[in-house]
Amino acid sequence: MATGEAGPGGVRGESxxxxxxxxxxxxxxxxxxVYVPSCRFGLYAALRHWCAPGGRVLMSPVNDDVILFVVLAAGLRPVQAPLRARDGSIDVDAVPEETWGTxxxxxxxxxxxxxxxxxxxRARCDAAGIPLLEDAAHAIGSEVGGRPVGAWGDAAVFSLSKHVGAKAGGFLAVADPARREALERACEDLLAPPSPRADLAYAVRPHAEAAVRALGLRRAAWATLRLLGLTEREGIRMPLRPADLARAAKAAPDLTAYDSWVRVDLHDYRLRGGRLRLGRVARHLDRLDEVLERCREGTELLLSTPWAPPADPGRRPAGGGAQPLFRVPLLVEDRDAAIRALDRRGLPVGYLYDPPLDDYAGPGFTDPSPAPGAARWFARHALPVDPLRARRALRVLEECGARPARAPEGPGSSGG
Structure with missing residues (x-):
C-alpha cells in the first residue's frame, strides 16, 4: 500500500x-x-470509516454486484431492502420495524x-443513530427534497465514468468537514501506485473505441473477447464463486482479498491517477452541465412514452422538469426481445441488474429482502435507455412492437 509520503505522481505531486x-x-x-479513482473505491473508504466490521448495511437488491462485494470487503453484512416496483427505489415503509435497530x-x-x-x-437513520451513505454514481445532477443527491448523507460517493464519461475517477463527499483529512489519509493508504502503462492505455482507449464503432466492429470485438475468455461476466452478473468468496471472508475487512470481484469492469479502480488521467477527467467535468441539459431533454421525451414508469411528483426537482437521468428505466413486457432489437440497431443496453442481489448471492452472503417480489419484477422489466439516444431507441421500440409493462402495487406484489 502507498503511504502518506507520496512521491512524484502521488497525491502531493498531483495536487x-x-x-x-x-x-x-x-x-x-x-x-x-476527496477525489478518488473510482466510486467503488470511495464507497469502500466510507464504509470502513463509518462502520465497524461485523455491522449490517441496508442496501438495494437491484444494484451492481460490484457494490455487494465492496460491502463484503469492508467486513459488513449486506441487508437487502424491499423496493418500489415502479422505479426500483427503496420502500422505506416496507422495511420491517425490527430491522432498523440492527x-x-x-x-x-x-x-x-x-x-x-x-x-x-435521513430521518430513520437519525432516529437509529446510524450514518446514511449515498451512492450517487448514477445521480450527479439529480435532486430530492429540494437538495442535490449527495447532500443528504453523512457521506456520498460519485462516479465520473457515468454522466461525465471520463472512464475514470470519482468523489467522496462528506457532511462534516472535520472528517475530510482522515478520509483523505485512508484513501491514500489504499491507493495502488501510479502506472505509466495504465495511463497510456487510458489515453489510447477512446481512440480505439471510436475506431471500432466507425468500422462497425463492436459485435465482432465482443465475440473475440468472449472467445479468448477475456470477459468477466456470464450474462448480466459475474460468477459468484461461493467457495472463493467464503475464503475471502476470513480476511475481511480487506480490499485486496476481494480484488478479483471488486475490479470487474474497472481494473484501475484503486489506481493513483497521473497528470494525463486527471487532466482528461477535468476536461470532461467541465462539460458536465452541457451533458446534463441534453440528458434532461432526452429524459423528458422518454418519460412521455407508454413505456415510462408511473410519474411520481414527489421525486421531481423543485424547479420542475425531469431529473437528468443517467438512464431512463422504461418498463417493457418482453424486455429481452427489446434488448435484442436495440442491439441489432447498434444500441446495446447495459446497466442491467437481474436477478436481484439476494437471489444472486443467496442467504450465505446477504440477508434477503422481506418482500422480494417488487425488486424481481422491476429487475425483469426495466429497460435502461440512454437519454442521449432517446429518439433512436424509441423508433426501435415502436418498430419491434414492444408492449408496456404495468408495475404491480404493494411491496410484495408480483414475482415473489
Whole structure:
C-alpha cells in the first residue's frame, strides 16, 4: 500500500489537478470532497470509516454486484431492502420495524439517477443513530427534497465514468468537514501506485473505441473477447464463486482479498491517477452541465412514452422538469426481445441488474429482502435507455412492437 509520503505522481505531486476537481464538485454540493479513482473505491473508504466490521448495511437488491462485494470487503453484512416496483427505489415503509435497530448504516443507490427517498431515510437513520451513505454514481445532477443527491448523507460517493464519461475517477463527499483529512489519509493508504502503462492505455482507449464503432466492429470485438475468455461476466452478473468468496471472508475487512470481484469492469479502480488521467477527467467535468441539459431533454421525451414508469411528483426537482437521468428505466413486457432489437440497431443496453442481489448471492452472503417480489419484477422489466439516444431507441421500440409493462402495487406484489 502507498503511504502518506507520496512521491512524484502521488497525491502531493498531483495536487493541482486533483484539488481543482475537488473544488468543482464542492461548489456544486456545498460539501468537502476527496477525489478518488473510482466510486467503488470511495464507497469502500466510507464504509470502513463509518462502520465497524461485523455491522449490517441496508442496501438495494437491484444494484451492481460490484457494490455487494465492496460491502463484503469492508467486513459488513449486506441487508437487502424491499423496493418500489415502479422505479426500483427503496420502500422505506416496507422495511420491517425490527430491522432498523440492527443496522450499522443505510446505503442508497439512486438507481439510474432516480433518487431514493433520502429525506425519509435521513430521518430513520437519525432516529437509529446510524450514518446514511449515498451512492450517487448514477445521480450527479439529480435532486430530492429540494437538495442535490449527495447532500443528504453523512457521506456520498460519485462516479465520473457515468454522466461525465471520463472512464475514470470519482468523489467522496462528506457532511462534516472535520472528517475530510482522515478520509483523505485512508484513501491514500489504499491507493495502488501510479502506472505509466495504465495511463497510456487510458489515453489510447477512446481512440480505439471510436475506431471500432466507425468500422462497425463492436459485435465482432465482443465475440473475440468472449472467445479468448477475456470477459468477466456470464450474462448480466459475474460468477459468484461461493467457495472463493467464503475464503475471502476470513480476511475481511480487506480490499485486496476481494480484488478479483471488486475490479470487474474497472481494473484501475484503486489506481493513483497521473497528470494525463486527471487532466482528461477535468476536461470532461467541465462539460458536465452541457451533458446534463441534453440528458434532461432526452429524459423528458422518454418519460412521455407508454413505456415510462408511473410519474411520481414527489421525486421531481423543485424547479420542475425531469431529473437528468443517467438512464431512463422504461418498463417493457418482453424486455429481452427489446434488448435484442436495440442491439441489432447498434444500441446495446447495459446497466442491467437481474436477478436481484439476494437471489444472486443467496442467504450465505446477504440477508434477503422481506418482500422480494417488487425488486424481481422491476429487475425483469426495466429497460435502461440512454437519454442521449432517446429518439433512436424509441423508433426501435415502436418498430419491434414492444408492449408496456404495468408495475404491480404493494411491496410484495408480483414475482415473489
Amino acid at each position: 493541482r489537478p486533483g484539488r481543482r476537481l475537488e473544488e468543482t464538485l464542492r461548489a456544486r454540493l456545498g460539501r468537502e470532497c 443496522l450499522s448504516a443505510v446505503l442508497t443507490t439512486n438507481l439510474y439517477g432516480n433518487p431514493d427517498p433520502a429525506p425519509a431515510l
